[in-house]
Amino acid sequence: MRPLIALACGLLLGVPTSLTAQRNTGKKQRNVIFILTDDHRFDYMGFTGKVPWLETPNMDRLAAEGAYLPNAFVTTSLCSPSRASILTGMFSHTHTIVDNQAPNPGNLTYFPQYLQEAGYQTAFLGKWHMSSHTDEPRPGFDHWESFFGQGVYYNPTLNINGERIEYKDSTYITDLLTEHAVDWLESRDKDKPFFLYLSHKAVHAEFQPARRHKGRYAGKKIELPPTYEQTKTGAWRDLKWPEWVADQRVSWHGVDYMYHSNIDMQELVQAYCETLLGVDDSVGAVLEYLEEEGLDEETLVIYMGDNGFSWGEHGLIDKRHFYEESVKVPLLVRCPELFEGGQVPQDMVQNIDIGPTVLAEAGVAQPDDMPGVSFIPILTGDKDATKRDKIFYEYYWENDFPMTPTVFGMRTDKYKYIRYHGIWDRNELYDLENDPHEMYNLIGDPEKQEVIQTMLDSLYNWLETTDGMKIPLKSTDRPRWGDYRHKGEY
Known part of the structure; x- marks a missing residue:
């Protein structure tokens, strides 16, 4: 049982005080495999055609035999907050894990805990980083394999159910996790439904592909995005971009000083895509196992990224901001027994929908503290399917990466509104239908002021009704500039 103080906090947040899962006894308890990757951009897969030379046959298969949801978004484009939102079904300001350092408040329930109560056997393998x-080991998982922090690509140490095991001989983390995931599937209790959470380190920087893939894309180049040059030429001023965006060009997350190095961006993209190939092999191995066991028709397979990634848009790399390539993630869903393949629905979904989706397919009632919805009805053609007409976004300023300010935002199919906090700069409004590259900031357009006010009202209403009007500051041990000043080290 959780401590009384945690239960009290749970009552305030509307969190159930009991983990007893409410079952729909008439619902089949479907097996589910959830595959999560790190920093995988939504359109960097072979079938999208975004990168003509990128080959991802197994992801392509997921899309062809299942569905590709091109309008899948995270609520916060950063590892820990996004992963917390996936596991709890909550917004960042509600679960309060707002950055990569923020501690767990102690009152959170992860959706696999409800699956355990409903008779599922569960396993987590890979990067936790939350x-x-x-x-x-964390609550909700019968079998546990993970590593410290970001981990390493080669020769990792895994904590397997409390015992740390070192791997040598150039063991590659993506392959190792996949091998162990399949081993767990083979050794599971065949009389119980299962939930497997396979969480890859890839494709997080510093990108290191498997040896068999290294050099595959040497010399290959991507087409630079339309907004690549504007912060260099000064055109950003006429386009009404915020100054902080232009200032980032020569920074850790800028294209002219990426990760404080002089490496060419095209070389980074090549390494990123080569690293992604190992993940595609992993997807293939999981699908192969399901086929061999005769489980491929009935098992729900979900592939998702924890956040997007910029490759030169607005002169930026990496994530955190609310531009499309940062906030959008790949979302592939396959289950032939449930729905026909080849679907590309344009409906907006978010990472807070993962928990509700899995619970619905397990026949478990959705807890009141989860604001998301299952996206399976969209794929099955249910006329009563809940569909979003807007999504919300939040990002909180980090001491470690002070270049990006606190961001709140709202997006509809037509417009995107971005509002900054704690910085003297412009906000942003983009007409996504006519300006998909988010080049022309319309924040000062007299004809758009009513749209801006309506979106601002919706944004604040969202924050007010979800207990988000207070920035959840967290005490951390990270150094401040003042800690160095007296030492002459800054």
Whole structure:
């Protein structure tokens, strides 16, 4: 049982005080495999055609035999907050894991805990990176394999159910996790439904492909985005972009000083895509196992990224901001028994929908503290399917990466509104239908002021009704500039 103080906090947040899962006894308890990747951009897969030379046959298969949801978004484009939103079904300001350092408040329930109560056997393998950097087993999983923090690509140490095991001989983390995931599937209790959470380190920087893939894309180049040059030429001023965006060009997350190095962006993209190939092999191995066991028709397979990634848009790399390539993630869903393949629905979904989707397919009632919805009805053609007409976004300023300010935003199919907090700069409004590259900031357009006011009202209404009007500051041990000033080290 959770501590009384945690239960009290749960009552305030509307969190159930009991983990007893409410079952729909008439619902089949479907097996589910959830595959999560790190920093995988929504359109960097072979079938999208975004990168003509990128080959991802197994992801292509997921899309062809299932569905590709091109309008899948995270609520916060950063590892820990996004992963917390996936596991709790909550917004960042509600679960309060707002950055990569923020601790778990102690009152959170992860949706696999409800699956356990409903008779599922559950397993987590891979990168946790949420609320702390330890590798200790977390609630909700019968089988646990993880590593400290970001982990390493080669020769990792895994905490397997409390025992740390070192791997040598150039063991590659993506392959190792996949092998162990399949081993767990093979050794599971065949009389119980299962939920597997396979969480890859890839494709997080510093990108390191498997040896068999290294050099595959040497010399290949991507087409630079339309907004690549504007912060260099000064055109951003006429386009009414915020000054902080232009200032980032020569920074850790800018194209002229990426990760404080002089490496060419095209070389980074090549390494990124080569690293992604190992993940595609992993998807293939999982699908192959399901076929061999005769489970491929009935098992729900979900592939998703924890946040997007910029490759030169607005002169930026990486994530955190609310531009499309940062906030959009790949979302592939396959289950032939449930719905026909080849679907590309344009409906907006978010990472807070993962928990409700899995619980619905397990026949478990959705807890009141989860504002998301299952997206399966969209794929099955249910006329009563809940569909979003807007999504919300939040990002909180980080001491480690002070270049990006606190961001709140709202997006509809037509417009995107971005509002900054704690910085003297412009806000942003983009007409996504006519300006998909988010080049022309319309924040000062007299004809758009009513649209801006309506979106601002919706944004604040969202924050007010979800207990989001207070920035959840967290005490951390990170150094401040003042800590160095007296030492002459800054």
